[in-house]
Every structure is written in structure tokens, then in C-alpha cells.
Amino acid sequence: MLLASPGQLISVSDVASDPQVSAMIDEARAYPQNFGRAEEIYLMKPDLVLVGEYSRTQAAEMLERLGVPVLRLPFARSMEDVAEGIRLLGQALGRAAEAEAMAADFEARLATLRAEVRSNPRAALYSANGYTTGRLSLSGQILLAAGFSNVADEAGIPIGGNLPMERLVMAEPDLLITAAPYPGASRSEDVLRHPAVQAMRAAQTSKMISSNDWVCGTPYVLRAIETLAGERRALDAQDRAGEAGQ
Amino acid sequence: MSVLTLDRLSVTLRTRSIFSNVSLRVAPGEFVGLIGPNGAGKTTLMRAALGLIPSTGRSSLAALTARDRARAVAWMPQSREIAWPIPVERLVALGAEAAGHSPTGRAGQTAIEAAMSRMGLTSYKGRAASRLSGGEQARALIARALAQDTPLLMADEPIAGLDPAHQISTMEVFAALAAEGRAALVSLHDLGLAARHCTRLVLLAEGGILADGTPAEVLTPENMARAFGVSVWHRQTGDGPIFQPLEVL
Amino acid sequence: MRLLFIILILLVAGLFVAGLTVGPADTGFTEALAALVNGGDGPLPLVMREIRLPRALLAVMVGAGLGLSGAALQGYLRNPLAEPGLIGVSNAAALGAVVVIHAGLVASGTLALPFAALGGALIGVFLVLALAGAQGGSLTLILAGIAISALAGALTSLVLNLSPNPFAASEIVFWMMGSLADRSIVHVGLLLPFVLVGGAMILSLARGLDALTLGEDAAETMGYSLTRLRLVLVIGVAAIVGGATAVAGAIGFVGLVVPHILRPFVGAQPSRLLWASALGGAVMLQMADILVRVILPERDLKLGVVTAIVGAPLFLHLIVKTRRESGGGLA
Numbered sequence: 001m002l003l004a005s006p007g008q009l010i011s012v013s014d015v016a017s018d019p020q021v022s023a024m025i026d027e028a029r030a031y032p033q034n035f036g037r038a039e040e041i042y043l044m045k046p047d048l049v050l051v052g053e054y055s056r057t058q059a060a061e062m063l064e065r066l067g068v069p070v071l072r073l074p075f076a077r078s079m080e081d082v083a084e085g086i087r088l089l090g091q092a093l094g095r096a097a098e099a100e101a102m103a104a105d106f107e108a109r110l111a112t113l114r115a116e117v118r119s120n121p122r123a124a125l126y127s128a129n130g131y132t133t134g135r136l137s138l139s140g141q142i143l144l145a146a147g148f149s150n151v152a153d154e155a156g157i158p159i160g161g162n163l164p165m166e167r168l169v170m171a172e173p174d175l176l177i178t179a180a181p182y183p184g185a186s187r188s189e190d191v192l193r194h195p196a197v198q199a200m201r202a203a204q205t206s207k208m209i210s211s212n213d214w215v216c217g218t219p220y221v222l223r224a225i226e227t228l229a230g231e232r233r234a235l236d237a238q239d240r241a242g243e244a245g246q
Numbered sequence: 247m248s249v250l251t252l253d254r255l256s257v258t259l260r261t262r263s264i265f266s267n268v269s270l271r272v273a274p275g276e277f278v279g280l281i282g283p284n285g286a287g288k289t290t291l292m293r294a295a296l297g298l299i300p301s302t303g304r305s306s307l308a309a310l311t312a313r314d315r316a317r318a319v320a321w322m323p324q325s326r327e328i329a330w331p332i333p334v335e336r337l338v339a340l341g342a343e344a345a346g347h348s349p350t351g352r353a354g355q356t357a358i359e360a361a362m363s364r365m366g367l368t369s370y371k372g373r374a375a376s377r378l379s380g381g382e383q384a385r386a387l388i389a390r391a392l393a394q395d396t397p398l399l400m401a402d403e404p405i406a407g408l409d410p411a412h413q414i415s416t417m418e419v420f421a422a423l424a425a426e427g428r429a430a431l432v433s434l435h436d437l438g439l440a441a442r443h444c445t446r447l448v449l450l451a452e453g454g455i456l457a458d459g460t461p462a463e464v465l466t467p468e469n470m471a472r473a474f475g476v477s478v479w480h481r482q483t484g485d486g487p488i489f490q491p492l493e494v495l
Numbered sequence: 496m497r498l499l500f501i502i503l504i505l506l507v508a509g510l511f512v513a514g515l516t517v518g519p520a521d522t523g524f525t526e527a528l529a530a531l532v533n534g535g536d537g538p539l540p541l542v543m544r545e546i547r548l549p550r551a552l553l554a555v556m557v558g559a560g561l562g563l564s565g566a567a568l569q570g571y572l573r574n575p576l577a578e579p580g581l582i583g584v585s586n587a588a589a590l591g592a593v594v595v596i597h598a599g600l601v602a603s604g605t606l607a608l609p610f611a612a613l614g615g616a617l618i619g620v621f622l623v624l625a626l627a628g629a630q631g632g633s634l635t636l637i638l639a640g641i642a643i644s645a646l647a648g649a650l651t652s653l654v655l656n657l658s659p660n661p662f663a664a665s666e667i668v669f670w671m672m673g674s675l676a677d678r679s680i681v682h683v684g685l686l687l688p689f690v691l692v693g694g695a696m697i698l699s700l701a702r703g704l705d706a707l708t709l710g711e712d713a714a715e716t717m718g719y720s721l722t723r724l725r726l727v728l729v730i731g732v733a734a735i736v737g738g739a740t741a742v743a744g745a746i747g748f749v750g751l752v753v754p755h756i757l758r759p760f761v762g763a764q765p766s767r768l769l770w771a772s773a774l775g776g777a778v779m780l781q782m783a784d785i786l787v788r789v790i791l792p793e794r795d796l797k798l799g800v801v802t803a804i805v806g807a808p809l810f811l812h813l814i815v816k817t818r819r820e821s822g823g824g825l826a
Binding site for chain 2: 573702705706707708709710712713715716717718719720758762763764765
């Protein structure tokens, strides 16, 4: 949506309108919605179908058999992947120049953010079912870019996995970042309301919640990094105040 | 005085009348054999008398609370179910518990030991009841009923499936109880044993009591032809009455 | 007999301490217990008091409840195959819990949840007793159990699939297999009244269950009202299984394995088996919960997996034995 020229994009998936995972719901509402089903997309007769590397693989294969060109956008796991993705999409849409500008801007802003990092407070990402993500995931990269070290890496979880709650508590992170709760209660999200987690949060000044900016490899990840960097600066100030007080 | 009074008792299952207007009194000292062809309703009559199934009319036992009934009558169903391999002594103790005794108290211990020795089970105390032979199980179950120490014992075909020695000794136990002043109401198919041991027979047939009296009064050729459709041979001998069904008429 | 109880109580206590000191976070044995008792600052007291203590307490309560329910159901139905999980009561309870959570009626951790699970369990027990009854043989019981389990399980999956919450579908495993991971002291408080009330109800039936050894008619004429006994049993079992399932999911086989192993040691008496199975259930579930933490701590292995691996072969053995004893047919 950020790259396409008017009229070029004819439909977006329903996921784009989900406030939990999409950073562009208002923009998405302007387009007809699809539900990622092969037959509805085929009937729209598109010149190109964009899919995520791991999503709707069966529908994508079906469309290819029907002769519709399909571009699989690689799943972004790092900041470099984000810029790469922007350039790739630009080529596919015939808007390479705009894409190059966007990617260059992204890289420049990222470099500025990275340059100001001086301390490395420790943060933990913690979501439903005690799932955490490590260095080799996009959220892990966002943490690193904002100057935090990741508790998941200390626990030996490079990509993502289950972090037992007691190890989270024992790790004593400076910042705990949990996911925003989804509508409708679930047993999986109980862990976020566990008294032990609540006690950790109460001890921290920040109540950081990850948002839809974190999910996809778009320039919006910069917004997430900027917010996080603000948290880091606040923690730094706290430390300095603490040291000055002693 | 009687230990059981039935007054115009009737049972209807769905729309079928099993029996109607049965009136009966059992007094202490009586050993009553309840006889009749298959399907005449012997089991149903006894269960209705106990209040285990709904009936119309009146039964002195059905009117009691569950606890009072347990002190008035001990019931041995035909199934002889023993679900778990509990020790024989424990099985017999169930009867003492139902009588309100603590199985470890003196009264309870006395009742349990008396019942076990009467049934010849003293050497079986610790054996798993459900793993005994059929005859031994039947004896253990009678001992349980004896330990309940009630004025009336009711049993549904207690000698079915037993060998002759067990059949005779079981009938002798009931007769002895009656002689001691307690009472027994027992359904039977073996008319020969009924004739020899019971003090009184009740013939249930055609939806009601066809005959009621001493074995000689009930086991007449007419009654036997009408209720069972068989001819019989019946003699009083020096060894007591001998009764033998002969042929289907 | 007394020896058995001493051994079981020592096992429960020993495993309780073991459960408190075993976990993914490396903690010394003495430091851990000191942090639990003395409290203080830092993460260790938080881990001990808010994470491990509730978990250990829940393992004891859920295990004891399931063992007791299994022994009571077996005593009533006079069938060693009766078990809350196998006859569908646990799944029905899970369905009740899942419906209220995912209909957005309650958050997990509120009192309405165990009550909803109790409602589900009540329906489950009533259905089993209506279908299999006390006269029904093993075959009817197992068939009724399969039908109720499958139906409740399918409806649970349906509710979870329809939920707007993306984690709901992945919770099917939790509700079917059970887990005590990351439960809190809140859940201990929720479960306790259900286990205490249900347990007291079931234990009050001890003598009646003994009498039932000789069948329904015999028990009835030995002074035990079967109507009352059945009602108390159904509510007691539903309270325990409902409460346990609401906080820990449907954990199967505990109520099967424990009474089966302990029956010979209590002279097969249903009344004594109640107490023994409650203690034995606490032992078995604590062992299983320690195992899931030791074997694959990172994988959140489900408790029901461990109990089923132990329980299912035993279940098959019991079926073969039942078939042999009844001379070929299961009924």
C-alpha cells in the first residue's frame, strides 16, 4: 500500500484490517477485501499476486497452476530484510525508484537510531503461552536496533520458543514487553496476568506493550524502534539519577 | 404378631399386570417357600414386598425407612453379586454394619463370628470372596444376611446352581433359623426340597396366590397340574415327605 | 493397612518438596526452600511463592481429587474401568469451561469458571449414568464414555475454532491433555473449595459403596438409599472434576491407574480405597508434573501425555482381563 501507484493495488487481504497485526488499517479500508482464497482472487484477474513466504501456500500454488503470476515476499527477520523487501516489491510493481528512495530513507533513519545507543539494558519479550522471541526474529532485531539486549538470547532461544515463567522472573529484565491482549479471553494469555508477571511489571516504571508496528517488515518498524529507544533513554536517566543519589 | 404383612399388593409393569391383590402374613417360626412357574412373579412379589419397586396395596416392609427396614429384613437377591475381591470376613461384616453394629465392636464381632461359624466359613476369613467357588460364595452371602441379625430373611432362589450337599445344608440353615423363632421367605424351584424342609408353601400362579398352606396341602396333583402342567408323585414316609414331578401333561 | 497410609503420606510430602525444588530455573535446594519460607527481595522468593508453590499445591489437589473420583465411580459402577477422563466427564467439564471463556463471559481465574466446568461435568456424569447405568456392563460403560468424550471433545474444538482469539485453537491441546504450567495462587483458591466440598461428599458415601459390592438391591436393603447415594456421588464427582478441569484441563487415567494399583493393598474395599486413591492420586500427579518439568522443560509437555503413557497400557490390560473373566464377551 505504501509503494503502489493509485489503481495498481486492487484488493488487500482481511488481515490488513486487523488492528492487532496491521499498522495500516485505515488505509486498508479503502481497498476491496479478500480472504486469501484462491477462487475469489482468481476471479479478480490480477496481473500479480503478492503473498507472504509462509502464508496461504496452498492458495498460492493453486493460483500458479491457474497461470496467475505469484510473488512470494520473503519473511523479514532482520532490518536488512526489510530494506531488501521494499526494493524487491518496488521492482515487481515497476516502481523501483520510489522503492529505492524509501529503502534508503529507512536505512538512514535506522543508522541514526543505532548510532545513539550507548548502554544496553536488558529486555524480555513475553507473549501468550510464555512465548518469547530471540535475536533472529524481527522483534528481536527491533530490540537490538533500539539498543536493548534480549533475555531470550541469554536463555539460548535464538529465534523463538517457550521461556518458562520462572526463568523469566529469575532473569530480572530491565524492561518486560508483552503483547496486547486479543479480543476474547483465552487460557494462553493467562500468563500475562499471572501474579508473578504482574509483580515484575509493578516494579518497572514502563508498561511497554508491543503493537502492530512490530509484526511486518515495513518501514513502520522504525516507529517501534523509536518508541523503544525512548524507553531506553528513560531507563538510562533512571540509572544516572540512581547513581547520582548514592 | 407377624414379621411380614402384605395387604392386597399389586404390581403392574408398563401395562401388564404381574399379580394383583396378594395378601400374605409371615409369622416368626415359619419357613415359607414361595413356589410357582417361571414368570409367575416370585421375584417381583418379593421385591415389591421390600419396597424396591413401586406397587399398590400395602407391605409392612415397604412402609419402613431404609434404616429400619435393614433391621427388619435381610434380602439375598438371586444374582449373588460380589463385585470386588474383598475378604470373606469383611463381606460378612457388611451385614453387621447394616444392623447398626460397628464391625470392630463386641456386638459386631459376635454377630460376624456366629454367622461365619454357622456357615462353616471360619477357615475362609481372609480369602477373597469373589474368587471362591459358587457354593462357597453362596454360603458367604448367606452368612452376610445372618450377620444382619433380622427377624426375617428373604432370599431369591438361594439354592439354584448349588450341588445337592450345598442345597440340603442351605435349606437346613433356613429351617434351623425358623426353629429358633426367626422367619424365612424363600423362592424355590426344587419342589422336592421345598416339600421336605419348608413349614409352609405359597404357590404363586395365574396372577395371584393359587394355594397357601402346609406342603401337603399345596402340592396336590390338581394344583401341580394347574400351575406347572405336570403330574407328580407324593408320599409321606418315615423319612419325611418325598415329592417328585413325573411328566408334562 | 496403616503402613500403606504412612508410605503414601511420606510419598506425598517428599514429592511436594521435590516439586518445589525442581524447575527450569536453576536454584539450590536449600536456597529455594529458604526463599519460600523467609521471603525477601529478589526474584527467587517470587519464583518460589508465586510459581512453584501454587503448582505443587495444585498437583496435590488435582491428583487427590481425580484419584478419589475414580475410586468412587468405580465403587458405584462396580467396574474397574470407570474413570472420569475415560467416561467423558473431564471432557464435558472442559467443554463447560471453554464455552464460558470463549463466549467472553468470564476471564480465566474467576469463580464462574469452575462452576461452568462443574455444570459440564454434571451433564457428563448424568449422561454416563443414564446410558450405562449401574446395571450396564463394561461394554456399555465404555461405549457411552467414548460417545460422550468424542462429542464433548468435538464441541470444545468447535468453540475454540470459532473464538476471535488467535491462541484459542492452540489451546485444544491444553484442554484435552491438561497442564499445571504457570498456574497461580488464584487458581489454588478457586480449586480448594471444590475439592474440599466434593471430597467430603464422596467420603461420606464410604459405607454405602462398600455395601454396593453386593449389588444395588442388597445395598438398598442394607439401609443405604441409592437415590441419595447416586445424587451425592454425581455432585461430588462433578465438583471435583469440574474444579480440577477448570484449572488444569482434562487429565486422564489418574482415576484409573491409582485405584487399580492400590486395590490389592486395601483388601479391595471401596471405602478404604477412597482414602488410599486420594493420596495415591496426589503421588501420581506430582510425579507426572515433576517428569514434564525434568524431561522437556522448554516444550511445555502436557501432563495428560505422561498419565496416558502410563495409563493407556494398563487400561488395555484391564479390558483383556475383564474379557477373560466374563468368558469372552466384554459385557
